[in-house]
Amino acid sequence: MGLQEEIDSMRQEIRADGYSMSIGEWISLYENEEIDIHPEFQRFFRWSSRQKTSLxxxxxxxxxxxxxxxxxxxxxxxxxxxxxxRLSTIYEFAGKLKDEDKNLIPPLVLEETKYLPNLKGKKWDDAYDTANSLSSTQRLLIKRAKIDAAILLKESDEIAKYELFQRLNTGGSIATQQEVRNCILVMVNREMFQWMKDLSQNEMFRECIALSERPLEEQYNMELLLRFLVFRNIDEHAMKGIGDLGGFLTDRMVEMAKDKNFNYKQEEDAFHKTFEILYEQMGSDSFRRYSPNKNKFLGGFLVSAYEVIALGVGYNYAELSHSHIDIRDRVKQIWTNPEYTNWSGSGTTAQRRVPRLVPFGRQMFKP
Structure with a gap:
């Protein structure tokens, strides 16, 4: 298939429409539950009060x-x-925005701006504070303002929605790839998102990865959980063509989310048992660098160590649960093994590292 044929084929998969709508109409859509802004996404978007006021x-x-x-x-x-x-700011200012539990969020109070300093302290419409409320003329000015709608119609290929979301939001107001993935997962399979969110709060898991506050805020614990689910049992040949790791994880996540036969219990058991084993024998040393000279674990979390240890134990967890293998001793051996040291350096891309280290970990923790 040539380039033009590829273009023609994909264009047939996307059906779009668009027209201009007043902000009053956008508000009505929300009040009538005819638009889903996914309140779960609020935790991934971090607009400040100043940014909201600027809108x-x-x-x-x-x-x-x-x-x-x-x-x-x-x-x-x-x-x-x-x-x-943009929409949640408008809904919040108008006193319409609800949280995940359908409770109204307190209306937005505006700040002073460069061009409209008198916006400071202004609210949409407060019967008890009319001096700091917009006038009816000002409210109408907002409600009659237009914002275009670009609509991906239901006839479009379903994947187009997730591709569009990822392309529009990566590098924007969402900070990380995993936060984008979380939003996509909510759209594809809200129940799987909640299941993963609950798993990522497992205390033994959190103790073993020992992340600082910022990676946790940016949902890195969810990415590590996703890596565990994706790579724990993956065929070694499939890893050789992963290409961009971020895109690979997203694609596999969507596949899992749409798989009606996905075995939640089996994966949950494997996850819990893996980190129970690591917690009991390694604790917060699980994925830190080991120094043979000092005979101690140093520094912070290393993803290359996670790919070997968590996925190696996860692959063999059933047998390890009934064995008396010294996990700490096996972990120490990793740090002097050329297979690890050659493929875990800072200059090694994930595309080259993962296909080497995951099989290596499976062998290292084989009972």
Missing amino acids: IESILLGIPIPPIFVSQREDGVWDVVDGLQ
């Missing part, structure tokens, strides 16, 4: 707002693919 200022000044990208579901409801912060 309201732009609307009042007539500055054009970028389109909102949505995907039309089978039930006709629109999934927000890009524009969550």
